[in-house]
Amino acid sequence: MDYKIRLAEVLSEILNNSTVSIQFLTQIIKKAKKNIDADFAINCFALKKNLKQDGLEIAKEIHKSFSSNFLNQNPFIQTVLIDGPYLNFKFNKIIIANEVMVQIFKDVNSYASSNFKKREKPERIVIEYPAPNTNKPLHLGHIRYMLLGQTLSIFTQCAKNEVFQVNLLNDRGIHICKSMWAYVKYGENKTPKSENQKSDHFVGYYYIKFAQEESRLKKYAQKNINFLEYELKKSPEYQNIDRIQELRKTIDRSKYGILQKELKDMLIAWEEEDKKVRNLWRKMNDWAENGFNQTFETFKIHHDKTYIESNIYKKGKKIVENGIKKGIFEKLDDGAVIINFNKKKLPKRKVLIRKDGTSLYITQDLHLAYQKMEDFNYNKSIYVIGNEQDMQLRVLFEILNKLGMKADNIHYSYGMINLISGKMKSREGTVVDADDIVEELKLLAMGEVKKRYSNLSKNEMEKRAMVIALASLRFFIIKYDYSRDFVFDPKKSLEFEGETGPYILYSYARICSIFKKAMEKNIKTPYDPIEDNITEILKIENLSLLENEHEFNLIELLYSYPDIIVNSVKQMKPHVLARYLYELAQEFTGFYHSCPIIKENPKLRNLRLLLCESIRRVLKHGLGLLTIDVLTEM
């Protein structure tokens, strides 16, 4: 089925040279450029070193070997053309069309994963995402985070590995106290219900409230803060200690200082398990979590397990003690525990336990890694985390490595989403809220649906609008390389035209529409479900009716699907699949415009219907991997 390999075999036979392996040939056989009328090509200069001959000469010789006799023996090769050092191979689309479509009709699923090499034991892979803080609702950054994590999970399954999706709720710490503080001050016992607000948004409201209050009070203390910073920046011998203390006291006495003190006290009360504080904390965290779960539901995200920071944040100490015993970590005289590195790309040292005995994030992360191991016995762990944390994870992985953990750790380091105004900051209100953007897109989609189908029930309209909105958002996020930062411009990003999810859905709906029209005209849809019909249609003499450029391109695209899947999945690059699906939809639309189907004679009509159905199945399958739903009408 893999014609590239078969071509490599043929070439190897021709060359009959031990220094040129089939594997090497497969590597240098490249897809021909779009503007060249061929499927695959090799540049014979690539063989120069092995054959110790000029590239142009090699090309001529190989070309000569493709006598008509030889081509007859290998009917899948239609033509071999020479162009300087290039040999351009054109495959017989009819043979390919037959094989490809038969397989797609048999089972798209197994067709899609047909190019994976078989492994004996599936891997066990843990994927962690999106680890939100419980003091504010999810935003666009989390959406990227969620969609990448989710898609990776599906990809993992597609490659026949076992996946375990886990989440981590960051539910403690000073930042969590912020929304609590504001609720105590302004909450007046209001609840999400009483305010008719989504519960995580309700919590987020108080987080912003705090930030506003803080920045307002900070203004009054700013002068003194500036002085203090100036004084601290001086080198030690010039610092005026009395002045520093005086400034600190002044700041502490200001309203800003009092606020900071109250916040700290709250955290201490939390640590000491003060009932009042803990109750409030539990209440607000539940609100946040419930809200998250609703958003997860919208995006169809399910976790196998959710770890809670407040349950584990103290637990890393055992690991640290073990590390000290093994001599991997070092306990300093002041009580702090550190690890020293002497590797490039790593800091010189990292503190694991502060001198006051409190642990840091890294301590907790170490524990979590072992906890996951206990829970899932994984051999690979993927951390879907933004690229701003590259260093932290490098450190974490190095420590795990030194501790002797036998598993692959992968930082799936995705890029940040920024706004035109700069970074998204919840506390300044410059965020694109996850729920809001879905709502906004839905509204836009609703308008479009109404324009076309004004007599639909409201329920149906909303259903369609939601599918379109989510397709648009998902495709928009996934079509970019995950590692790149990008700027989100709401005006430009929320389009349904061009390189978008709705474009693909539209092509899909058009295929469905063709079938619908065919049924209305009592034309039997040939593929359903009698397979005998298919083989009849796919007979060579019928297939030779294919002659349009679009048809050939489509067959080629369908043929390359398993390859795309392997590339996309193995490299963990969902955008490769996303762009392929767009290309397929685009090619289909070109075909749609230039080739009529229903009014064609039955033989060609059936063939084209079959082609359409193949495209439809692949589109649906591919979109499914990206968790994008389809519509039969839009």
Add this chain to the structure above:
RNA sequence: GGAUCCAUCACCUAGCCUGGAUUGGGUGCUGGACUUCUAAUCCAGAUGUCGAGGGUUCAAAUCCCUCUGGAUCCA
């Protein structure tokens, strides 16, 4: 002070790992196509010394070095 990542048409982006033929899409712009399977569409046109300089190579957007500019992290 130390480290990592990035730079491609007016704008966004793919290609870079694994070097190969005039870089591929999209938006926007100009013009054209709805009595024919849905115009959320299609067709045509203009726009690129792939940040700058050097090196490796028969061949560099792609690999290496330097510089400039931007993002991030650590101290």
